[in-house]
Structure formats: structure tokens, C-alpha cells
Amino acid sequence: MSANTYDAIVIGSGISGGWAAKELTEKGLKTIMLERGRNIEHIKDYVNANKDPWEFPHRGGRTQEMIKDYPVLKRDYPLNETNLDYWVNEKESPYVETKRFDWFRGYHVGGRSLMWGRQSYRWAELDFEANAKDGIGVDWPIRYKDLEPWYGYAEKFAGISGNRDGLSILPDGEFMPPMDMNVVEKDVAKRFKDFYKDSRNFVIGRTANITQPHYARTNCQYRNKCWLGCPFGAYFSTQSSTLPAAMATGNLTVRPWSIVTKILYDKDTKKAKGVEVLDAETNQTYEFYAKVVFVNASTFNSAWILMNSATDIWPDGLGSSSGELGHNVMDHHLGVGAFGKVEGFEDKYYFGRRANGIYIPRYRNLNGEKRDYIRGFGYQGGGSREGWSRDIAEMSIGGDFKDALTEPGAWTMHIGGFGETLPYHDNKITLDKNVKDKWGLPVLAFDAEIKDNEKKMRIDMENDAKEMLAAAGVKNIQSYSGNGFLGRGIHEMGTARMGRDPKTSVLNGWNQVWDAQNVFVTDGAAMASTACQNPSLTYMAMTARAANHAVEELKKNNI
Secondary structure: OOOOEOOEEEEOOOHHHHHHHHHHHHOOOOEEEEOOOEOOOOOOOOOOOOOOHHHOOOOOOOOHHHHHHOOOHHHOOOOOOOOHHHOOOOOOOOOEEOOOOOOOOOOEOOHHHHOOOOEOOOOOHHHHHHHHHHOOOOOOOOOHHHHHHHHHHHHHHHOEEOOOOOEOOEOOOOEEOOOOOOHHHHHHHHHHHHHHOOOOOOEEOOEOEOOOOEOOEOOOOOOOOHHHOOOOOOEOOHHHHHHHHHHHOOOEEEEOOEEEEEEEEEOOOOEEEEEEEEEOOOOOEEEEEOOEEEEOOOHHHHHHHHHOOOOOOOOOOOOOOOOOOOOOOEOOEOOEEEEEEEOOOOOOOOOOOOOOOEEEOOOOOOOOOOOOOOOOEEEEEEEEEOOOOOOOOOOOOOHHHHHHHOOOOOEEEEEEEEEOOOOOOOOEEEEEEEEEOOOOOEEEEEEOOOOHHHHHHHHHHHHHHHHHHHHOOOEEEEEEEOOOOOOOOOOOEOOOOEOOOOOOOOEOOOOEEOOEEEEEEOOHHHOOOOOOOOOHHHHHHHHHHHHHHHHHHHHOOOO
16 A cells, blocks of 8 residues: 555544544544644643633634634624634635625634534434425435434434433434533423423433543533633544544544645546645645545535536536536524523522533424424523623622622523525535635635525514513513524535435435445535534434445445
8 A cells, every 4th residue: 555545535524524534444444534724632732721711812802803804704703812713714715705605614623523512413304304295405315214323323422411302303312411401491491391381392402512421531511611622522523532533543644734626536437536635834736545535524615625526527526417516505594583581580590601502492384384484493592690791780880890790690591593494406606716715726606595485484483482482481582683694503514415316416325426436425515404403413423324334335346
């Protein structure tokens, strides 16, 4: 085996890339994992993980220079000084917005597994059946039963804490003990159950934060600093979980600063033979070869790589023969919900900062109900007490003001909606060859938006939030409904969807590219619909399943 030849290549090191590397190496394949950004070592490189707010020059906030340098990131919460170097340099890696799309990226070993929200939910059977039932997009080539054992496999390794709630819309899993609701959430949950009976549910979130020691990881310390990297390894990330497992096999090579520019396609064998890599530091070009290639660069970058590959055979790229590559861009639409005050608990407190909230699973368009839109939404949120930054109108400055701020403020309850976005063919990304990044590579242009179905859904998302909080005894309720721009959910999906027919999809039911079946895509690009649950657990299960299939097919010399 030559220096640049391996059994498998994994492109990307985030949630799905880390899983691909773990599964392939544990099954004996010599594997190289290529990451376009810098290396981040577990614990050592979490430089801000143990800092207190006053140790940051601007108390963790954003500066005018940051706002100027990060015109996209500034649109939402990610822009702050505590983990700015985890987010992409927008000057070096621009993109084009034909329509506004808030693309929040992380280019480093671990990818967004270091910054994700960690909410981990299985999809239900109806989520895999929905496209066929509604005549939308293409039918999923898999069903819940195909992923069910892999969900359990992923949950047990990743460490998912949660309650077994017995809900068909939110299947139970292999959970660690759940985190506890605080006193106000418990009260709201009781009122919720009394009012809605079993028609709607209010449960503790299921999160990839462990609640008991797991492998070499220490259970969650309730610091709620997950986005800074966790020195305890208390939440699932590539660094804390899949990378150590893969490295322990002795079969993994990790190469950071490696931008995969194309997959090398052999038109005689109709397979990929490897990849071309641009070294991000030296601008030197290399080729790496392997029997199987896993594309896990994150949804849009995975599509970018396919679009830039085998263009001498398919002008629009490898996997484009169906005309669907780059299309069907999806994300969860959010920025809509309600909040208010909860009275009567002023003498009740909570300790620590739980890195989790509550969840209200989907309840619309179920059991025969039909709204003026299809699919549905869920809510995430929680109860808490106002902190020192609250406004106290009757006090100004001095000792009394400071003394007042040492006491917690009023209890509040907030819920925010996550709605399903349908797979529209005309929601798409394309290569814009007139705009180049720092390395002279063409960038992506985004042309995607929410449409009438989502806009109608958002009306219910706002009104239902108000209704549910009122039913639970919350006072002074205020609702909100933002613009619903895609991207803000950071749950991008689509662009290389799975399907049953090579004429209408990019991938088959095992996540193989129809046009080159030793190329697998198992990140968000593969999704044929979005459901309304957070998708990362599905990526984990899908990747483990596809890697197992890849190794079986290699043994049979089928790929």
C-alpha cells in the first residue's frame, strides 16, 4: 500500500464524518479522514472552556469589528468572542445569496459537533412515510424499521440522556437517566397534562449530554458551556467520542488543512478511485486513493464536492444524472414562539446550568386532523429565572441596585418552534464560478426560501405557543414571529437526496451515489425530508448503517 493509498477515505470530521471513521476503522479498514480546517485537540485546545465571563475582554459579547467582519454570523447568537475561532472566516470562505440564507459553518476537526445543540430525537415511522403519503418530493427508500437498530446502536455509544415517554410520534431509545425538570417546568408539565390529556405532551429534552460516566467521559457538570468544548467530554462530539474510538484501532490517519476539491472518478470501472486535495496551508495539490469514499463534509459542502467532480462526464457533477444534485435545500424554520412569567415560585431556586431544555413533540396533522398546511412542528424551551442583566426600572445605581441583582429575578417560561420545511426542487444551491474563495475555488450560490406551506404553519406555531402557555398558567404572555429565513436552524438538509429511482434521486437506500456506488453520502445532504425533530441522531444511525453495508459490499467485491 503506497503512502497515499488507503482502504477508505472520509471527507469531513463532524458528527457524521466522525461516525464514518469510527465504523470503518473498527471494521478493519485503513482510513484517512480529511478535514479542510485546523486541528482541535480534545481538552488541550478548549482554551476558553474554563473562563468566567469577566475574563473575556468584552464579557463574551461582540465588538463592532466582529460585526463588520462576520456579516452572516452577526444575524444570530453565534457571533460572540467566546468561541469566534470555531466559526468560519467569512472573508476567506464567502458565498452568494441569491436569496438570503444564514449559513453558519465550522471548518476544523470536529466541525459543528463541538457547537451543536445536542438535542437527539428519533424520527417516527410517519416521518419516513410522509413524502409518499403527501406526494411530495420522492419516497424515502428506507423506513423506521431499517434505522431502528442503528438508532439504538448510536444512542448507546453517543450517550443520550432522556426519558422513555411512550410516544409513537417520538419513539423511545436507549437512554441514560434523564436530566430533571426544574420546579416551574414540572408545574407547567402538570397543568399541560391536565389540560391537554394525551393530545399534546411536555417532556424533558433528549440530549447528547451524558448523565453518568461513559467510556472515558465524565458526566455533565451542568456548566452549560458546551459550545466552548467540554474538558469533561460530557457531550457527544467527534473529539470526545468517535475520534478516540477510531484512533484506538490504529487504522486512522487524520489530515487537517485538507480541502477536498473533487472525487476522482474512473469512467471504465464506474467507481471513484480517490480524491484530489488542496492543502489549505501550502496550496499544494495531492491525490489520495481508496476503495470507498464517504462524503461527510456537511450538507452543502458535500454537494459542492459532488458538483465539482467528474464534470467531463456529467457537466453538473458526479451524482447529477437525475437532475436533483443541489436541489431540495431544506432546514427547519424557526424564530417563532412565545414567552411569559410564571408566578408563585419566588421562593424556589435551581442550582447549576442544565445544558438541556424541555420538548413539546409534534401534535398537528395527526390522528385525522387536517390543517391548511401539511406536516408539523415541535417546540423547545424551558423555565428559568431572570438574571443580573434584567432591567429594574425602580432602581438606578448604587448599593441597593447591586444588592437587588444578587437575587434572581422573576420566573419565565419560553417555547420556540421548529417547523418542517418541505423539499422543493427550486430551493437549490449552484456553483458560482465568478466568485472565488481564498483558495481560488468557486463558491456556492443559495436560492432557497420558505413557501406558503411553511408560512401557514408559522401562524399556528405562534398562536399555539400562546395558547399552550396560557393553558399552563403563564402570565403576561408575549409571542413573536420572525422572518423565517432558512439556515438559522443550522439543520441544513437535502441537495443529494436518497430515493428509490436513479432518475429522481442522487443516492440509493444505502446512501450510495447511483453513478458511483463506492461513494457514500451520509450527512444532511442525503435527507429526502426534514421531519421537525433535530436531525443529528438520524445522521449517526444512517452513517453506521451505511458503513456496515460498505464493508459487507467490499468483502463481496461488489464495490
